[in-house]
Amino acid sequence: MAGSVTLLAGEPGVGKSTLALQLAAQAAQRGQRSLYISAEESPAQVQQRAKRLDALCPDLWLAGSNDVDAIVAEIGRLEPGLVIVDSIQTVAVAEVGAAPGSVTQVRAAALRLANAARVHDCAIVLIGHVTKDGSLAGPRQLEHLVDTVLNFEGDRHHALRLLRAVKHRFGPTSELGLFEMVQGGLVDVEDASGLFLADRRPGAVGSVVFPMVDGQRPLLVELQSLVVSGPGCTDPRRSVQGVDGGRLALLLAVLGRVCELPVLSAEVYCLAAGGVTVHDPGADLALACAIVSSLSAKAVPADTVICGEVGLGGEVRAVRHAERRLAEAVRGGFRRALVPANSPDIVGLSLIRASTVGEALLAIGLGAARPMRGSGPREADPARRHPAAS
Ligand SMILES: Nc1ncnc2c1ncn2[C@@H]1O[C@H](COP(=O)(O)OP(=O)(O)OP(=O)(O)O)[C@@H](O)[C@H]1O
Ligand SMILES: [Mg+2]
Structure with a gap:
């Protein structure tokens, strides 16, 4: 949904970056310009993953930045339809003195990005890390600020991943996405029972x-x-x-x-x-x-x-x-x-x-x-x- 903000939350290593990159690539392949901002990995690392996932395409733009104002400026310059921010805990608003990942900083960054989504009419996906008990303060504090909260779950030792909507302003929350993590990325599981x-x-x-x-x-x-x-x-x-x-x-x-x-x-x-x-x-x-x-x-x-x-x-x-x-x-x-x-x-x-x-x-x-x-x-x-x- 243009102008919306989605939080994609999950435990470390579950596959959030992979899912978001595949999403951005699919949007780009359909002709929607997509911008993937990586504040955790270098653009070269993201590019390598994109190669492995067969996700490279002309309309997919990668950038490395952890400064929210620079990200907003980049959104203004490129006018993408979809923006991925990986992750909300590693970006920061310069004038807010707090450390990245702190509640103050995560909220300030999310508010500024949500504003940019509305001004530039693009959909923004914020990636957020949560621990098993959901205790890490940052992403949980964001739930009421964003339009949609998607939890990405799964046991790191198994290939199966579940994507569920826990909050959705524009659609049902009763859907469940099932994916399997393979060498080429996340693939849809059709016969989950099997x-x-x-x-x-x-x-x-x-x-x-x-x-x-x-x-x-x-x-x-x-x-x-x-x-x-x-x-x-x-x-x-x-x-x-x-x-x-x-x-x-x-x-x-x-x-x-x-x-x-x-x-x-x-x-x-x-x-x-x-x-x-x-x-x-x-x-x-x-x-x-x-x-x-x-x-x-x-x-x-x-x-x-x-x-x-x-x-x-x-x-x-x-x-x-x-x-x-x-x-x-x-x-x-x-x-x-x-x-x-x-x-x-x-x-x-x-x-x-x-x-x-x-x-x-x-x-x-x-x-x-x-x-x-x-x-x-x-x-x-x-x-x-x-x-x-x-
Ligand atoms: N070369 C590879 N072949 C197959 N699977 C891989 C490969 N590299 C990574 N993976 C899978 O991807 C998972 C990590 O995915 P990803 O980096 O998207 O997770 P993440 O949730 O973004 O992690 P982080 O919290 O570190 O950002 C690994 O646990 C592994 O299952
Ligand atoms: Mg990641």
Whole structure:
């Protein structure tokens, strides 16, 4: 959108410069003059990357500068349609005394650039670094100053990258872009479910396929759990990767107290395979089944997907976009789905409906969960207390 300012935020090394350079090159190849300002790397380094990405073209201009006034002057001289500023933390307004990257300087630079976007009717993309917990002050302070905030996420050790709009004044925020980082840059991922499930061993203990919805986009993701129970574990280790630690704690409490399973004193490791991060509460039931699968050393049937939100009473609640999730499961070749009780029917999938975690575990062959009695579970002899633990 001409005159708009977009913040492209992400962790160091995730691929922000690559994405922005590819964007600028595509705009330039369509005949829109694009200006890439690099305040971090030398123009020669950016040019080298542009060569690798096959991005060089006559309408793509590269400049190295960290002075905002010089950048604004360059925008005035070239009148580009798209400007990339890489990054907002390394440019500075000379008369503001603060150091580049400080809150004062980042705000002053962003305000001046936003003004230039309006005056020169160009779209400006500001690249901003954030740390994993989003704690670095600069970019977060900018969110209300800009028109659009795009978060670029992904695990540096995996090729997959997710681009999501967290704020968008000119369009929906429910879109999700999926890219893969390859030698030639970022490429669109068409079959994301296939990519996530590529390394899966069907029928493995502790593994469950969850039909996730991220934004509007359905994705099949493998959730894995490993439960290590041993006697005398007073402060058991809990480790998560790509799933929410708070949700895991809640699920363990439900499995331990409501279903009377011996998980409270066990070490529990959970992850979402493929470097994806699951923000969707509909993953609860799948994760609970993965945990019980590992605990009981029984596999969840390989042709089954699982979704449902779990409440503190052990009840299984409906999930958003149930039909979209299940349609993706059909597309991925799955035959059965363990789902909340009121889920709609879908052609091609046999549904197993459950209204509690206990019913769900029973239905999927992971043993019967007992209702809670008395003052709560005793974990002295898990093998005798629950068939799943034997
Ligand atoms: N020659 C290469 N071949 C393949 N992938 C590469 C190559 N060079 C860099 N990459 C990929 O690009 C990533 C870095 O991309 P990029 O520099 O765009 O990230 P960034 O978010 O801008 O990083 P920074 O925070 O350092 O500015 C690397 O982590 C790597 O995955
Ligand atoms: Mg960069």
